[in-house]
Amino acid sequence: MNPSEKKVLLIGAGLVGSLLSNYLTKHGYKVEIFERRSDMRKDKISAGRSINLALSERGWRGLNGVGLSDAVRNVAIPMAGRMIHHQDGTINYQAYGKEGQAIYSVSRGGLNCVLMDESEKSGATIHYNERCTHVDLDKNIASFENVVTGNKQTLSADLIISSDGAYSAGRLSLLFTDRFNYSQSYLEHGYKELTIPPAADGTHQLDKNALHIWPRGGYMLIALPNMDGSFTCTLFFPFEGSPSFAELNSKEK
Numbered sequence: 001m002n003p004s005e006k007k008v009l010l011i012g013a014g015l016v017g018s019l020l021s022n023y024l025t026k027h028g029y030k031v032e033i034f035e036r037r038s039d040m041r042k043d044k045i046s047a048g049r050s051i052n053l054a055l056s057e058r059g060w061r062g063l064n065g066v067g068l069s070d071a072v073r074n075v076a077i078p079m080a081g082r083m084i085h086h087q088d089g090t091i092n093y094q095a096y097g098k099e100g101q102a103i104y105s106v107s108r109g110g111l112n113c114v115l116m117d118e119s120e121k122s123g124a125t126i127h128y129n130e131r132c133t134h135v136d137l138d139k140n141i142a143s144f145e146n147v148v149t150g151n152k153q154t155l156s157a158d159l160i161i162s163s164d165g166a167y168s169a170g171r172l173s174l175l176f177t178d179r180f181n182y183s184q185s186y187l188e189h190g191y192k193e194l195t196i197p198p199a200a201d202g203t204h205q206l207d208k209n210a211l212h213i214w215p216r217g218g219y220m221l222i223a224l225p226n227m228d229g230s231f232t233c234t235l236f237f238p239f240e241g242s243p244s245f246a247e248l249n250s251k252e253k
């Protein structure tokens with residue numbers, strides 16, 4: 001079958017789904033994406049909880065393959081090394097690579113929006129508020145429920161690809177097939193996002209070209225720069241024990 005006659009149904013328009021759809025449309029496939037969330041370009045919702053992420057060479061290669069690296073580079077801040085903040089207040093800088101090499105801080109939502117914009121430009125259709133409830137691998141059909149209207153529909157396609165993230169409905173459906181081995185384990189750490197706002201003059205309060213880390217043995221805080229002068233920090237902290245999120249049981253703590 002000619003690729004252009006093949007209908008691909010993608011579940012999830014996150015980072016993987018929206019990038020993959022760019023590759024598929026480029027190769028002539030007819031792509032429809034079904035995404036559980038509303039359109040973040042219209043509703044200004046955050047793309048998951050982590051506001052920015054570190055993009056490395058592997059990520060750039062993925063973007064390059066569909067000609068999107070320039071669009072993303074405009075909104076990415078190079079971080080040439082990690083800045084370690086010790087408990088005694090001393091700071092230690094460790095370069096990630098050679099001169100000119102860096103990983104990049106990029107807005108997760110911004111990146112997702114660029115990928116979705118380009119998906120649509122290249123001919124893919126994205127349906128929002130559509131939660132996949134089941135994939136039937138024998139019949140090659142996927143079922144969806146609209147989270148706003150409650151409408152249910154079942155669709156068929158030549159190829160169904162699940163790119164619906166950590167709690168993938170597609171992967172869950174695979175569990176009902178024969179001889180599919182699968183295991184899932186949970187980390188003992190959770191995370192909490194914090195913000196370092198810009199200085200009064202709008203500049204970054206820490207070196208913006210570094211990924212800042214406060215390592216503290218069993219837990220750590222990291223901070224990545226944003227274009228608006230702020231830093232998004234993530235505190236990776238144990239769920240249980242001491243210290244832990246379980247102990248932070250009052251507003252003051």
Ligand SMILES: Cc1cc2nc3c(=O)[nH]c(=O)nc-3n(C[C@H](O)[C@H](O)[C@H](O)COP(=O)(O)OP(=O)(O)OC[C@H]3O[C@@H](n4cnc5c(N)ncnc54)[C@H](O)[C@@H]3O)c2cc1C
Binds near residue numbers: 169
């Ligand atoms: C705190 C944190 C920090 C991270 N930092 C980095 C980093 O710095 N650099 C990096 O490279 N990676 C980082 N990651 C990993 C990165 O977030 C994942 O690798 C990436 O998001 C995976 O993309 P995805 O498209 O598979 O999943 P997601 O980005 O989660 O997208 C899944 C999409 O599917 C949709 N969906 C879910 N269920 C359904 C359903 N039933 N039906 C329809 N749609 C559905 C969701 O709404 C979402 O849009 C981080 C992850 C976390 C949690």
